[in-house]
Amino acid sequence: MSNLGSFIWSIADQLRGPYRPNQYGNVILPLTILRRLDCILEPDRDTVRKLAAKYDNPNRLQVEVKKATGRPFYNTSNYSFANLLADADGLADNLADYIDRFSPDVDVFEYFDFKKEILALDKADLLREVITEFKRIDLHPNAVSNADMGDAFEYIIRKFNEAANETSGDHYTPRDAIRLLVDLLFAEKDADLTEADIVRTLYDPTAGTGGMLALAEEHLLGQNPDAKLRLYGQEYNPQSYAICKSDLLAKGHDATNIAFGNTLTEDAFRGRQFDFCMSNPPYGVDWKQYAKAIKKEHDEAGPYGRFAPGLPSTSDGQMLFLLHLAHKMRAPEDGGGRAGIVMNGSPLFNGKAADPKKPNESSIRQWLLENDLVDAIIALPTSMFFNTGIATYIWILDNTKYPDRKGTVQLIDGSGFWTKMRKNLGDKGREISDGDRAKIVQLYTDYTDADPETSKILRTDEFGYWTVTVERPLLDDDGNPVVDRKGEPKPDTKKRDTENVPFTYGGSTAGDDGRAEVIRAYFDAEVMPHVPDAWIDWSKIKVGYEIPFTRHFYKYVPPRPLAEIDADLEKQVAKILDLLREVEQ
Structure with a gap:
């Protein structure tokens, strides 16, 4: 290396x-x-x-x-x-x-x-x-x-x-993954970045040794040697912080722009927003030790606080960084901002439809999608990182989308764009070559679903659903419904069930505005034929959002014909019998 x-x-x-x-x-x-x-x-x-x-x-x-x-x-x-x-x-x-x-x-x-x-x-x-x-x-x-x-x-x-038998991947992100993130982050703004004497700011709240900041600067200066990119970052690991800060000192940057500390509990750049933000936060790391401070900020900061949309489970803090980046993007009235973040698959689907009083991961996705902040999500190849072989994804956020991208999210399956490494580095056995990276970026800039196996354009409302509580009557010993004082049937809690109804059921494009009509149509078609005595408890309906990335790119592979399977089994049985005969002799 x-x-x-x-x-x-x-x-x-x-x-x-x-x-x-x-x-x-x-x-x-x-x-x-x-x-x-x-x-x-x-x-x-x-x-x-x-x-x-x-x-x-x-x-x-x-x-x-x-x-x-x-x-x-x-x-x-x-x-x-x-x-x-x-x-x-x-x-x-x-x-x-x-x-x-x-x-x-x-x-x-x-x-x-x-x-x-x-x-x-x-x-x-x-x-x-x-x-x-x-x-x-x-x-x-x-x-x-x-x-x-x-x-x-x-x-x-x-x-x-x-x-020392310790984890290495916590400290840095592979260069090939960073280069892809940087190219995607700057792709929509590349034309703007060629202007003479431009000044842009870039921020990484999990700066590590500064790899993301360094490659972002390299990308910008490669396009425009006269451009100025002011780099900002925060890092809580002492060694990584020291390396990152010394690297910026060596390049002539303002070293006070690199802060030491935990971004989640102490934002060193409170009140400041940036043109570009990027991060590769730790995956699946709990934040129990910081929970008191983070929950306090969530409760006291009001609707415009960085964690206002919701709090994920304390077992995984990735989505806290996702919210932090969304909060740090320059406001649209000031020119807008873009953010890129690398995460594993859990932020796509963790968390059920939530009570508005207890917002969770689904609530965070709801806030991001309903505010049209999610621009694209790109699946990376597995075995890309040094300390894990799991599936990872790049999320691109943008609060000033181009008109043709407004109200949509582009999903790109980049999991097949990789080159095998000559020698594994830890769990990393694959890398994204320059050619692989160019193909993925081209899919993004083309913004088309002409090839549905690699790129899909979906409306933001296509990720929403309602969780509907379905009740059935409680019966007395004679089999008659038990009613309350108003003569309404009492529900049997043992038979209570829920149904997830997509916003798009029946081809609806009305989103949450079509709630009553779409839920009733679903209930009449999918529930009533099976349990005609059931009813909907409209007071318990909850809104949920998930991004079933794998489902959108699922490829059905039909099972082999039975005759072909039987033929293979007969061959294997014959081999076993031959081996047994040799043993008996």
């Missing part, structure tokens, strides 16, 4: 003994970041030291450094990899001094507690050896591109976690 990553991993082997495999990352990752920043700073080190002697105020110094070097960060130490090894006895102290003298926005080493590791390395007589190895690597962006650096970081994270 990365030659540079392999080399850095070889340095980690020198830690064997004093360090366990699950501790390697605490040393190697911050040193890789430090060496990367060191290489970037080296050409202008004397200039910065002169400015530091002139300006005491860190904020003023940062402004002057930016003017002189074009970089938003600096280091005022007298030490660097160029001279650290010259003072053998003071190596640990000098290295600590080097880290301390970065500009205030470079807080990445704090999240590794790296000063503690410096002392531990020094005590184990490994510090000089490791620094010597890192000094050999040129990590300047002219030598190692940002994309290669990102690959290297993700390679060594995966290797560290494999060595």
Whole structure:
């Protein structure tokens, strides 16, 4: 995956003994970041030291450094990899001094507690050896591109976690999946993105090591080198946060746009919206430990809060991120926004039709679809991710759809567009090649269901249904209906049943407005012929929404003829008899 990553991993082997495999990352990752920043700073080190002697105020110094070097960060130490090894006895102290003298926005080493590791390395007589190895690597962006650096970081994270028998896929998303998401996200806006000197914002609430942000920027600059994409992100894993922030620092971005913390409980960009949003949240991870804060926000934020449409089961928080992204898209009156998110299959169907007082997953889908925010859903091939082989889907949200896409959702079955990898990486045995990706994006931009095996265009109301409670009378000992004071038959709770009635039953296109007529038609045709004494409890009708993706692309395969099956069985029986005869002889 990365030659540079392999080399850095070889340095980690020198830690064997004093360090366990699950501790390697605490040393190697911050040193890789430090060496990367060191290489970037080296050409202008004397200039910065002169400015530091002139300006005491860190904020003023940062402004002057930016003017002189074009970089938003600096280091005022007298030490660097160029001279650290010259003072053998003071190596640990000098290295600590080097880290301390970065500009205030470079807080990445704090999240590794790296000063503690410096002392531990020094005590184990490994510090000089490791620094010597890192000094050999040129990590300047002219030598190692940002994309290669990102690959290297993700390679060594995966290797560290494999060595420690921990999950690697929580930290990053395969590049091929990200490229598809980015292409789909920008597809509807590509013409706009070629305008001169445009400025756009992109946000990832689960930024990880910054892979999505990096490839989105690469896509935009590939189309328009003069464009400016301001990147924003939040990440709760300390190591991933540090890598992501250092990567943006190296590219000259405003590092304060990358925040540390849990997006679900503490939105670092509260009140801010973005042109583009993207995320690959954890799958099937419970949010019980955050439930109190999230439910409080749901109850107190009112109808315009980010979690107002509903709360999913505490066993899976994916749809919380889905709601968060919908909330973060730039408002239509300000130009609109688009969002892309990768999730597993459960957000398509989890949750039954809900009581409006207890909104759930179905309520979230209802809110998204009735507000016409879902633009497309794309099924990815299985075995695409490093830590799972399950089916995954990309959802594209858009609050300013083109006129021909309004009121519809495009479903694309991209599960067959993949290329087998020469060697599996964890559970990842398939990848989306450039050609595969181009075909999927073309299906999206063509916006047609001419080939129903891969693309379908459905109205948003086609995903809705009513859950109808059907009652039957309670009978007395003589077999007569029991009635209440008003003479109405009492229902037999043991015979109570429910029916799910599609909004589109009988060809209706009225959506929920056709409730009474469609439900009555369904009841008369599907229920009354079987239980003529039944009736509908209209007070208990609930609205539900689900997206039965697999059902829409289901291909019926007729069973083989019985004669063909019998012939195969006879052949197998004959083989077994031959084997038994050999044994008997």
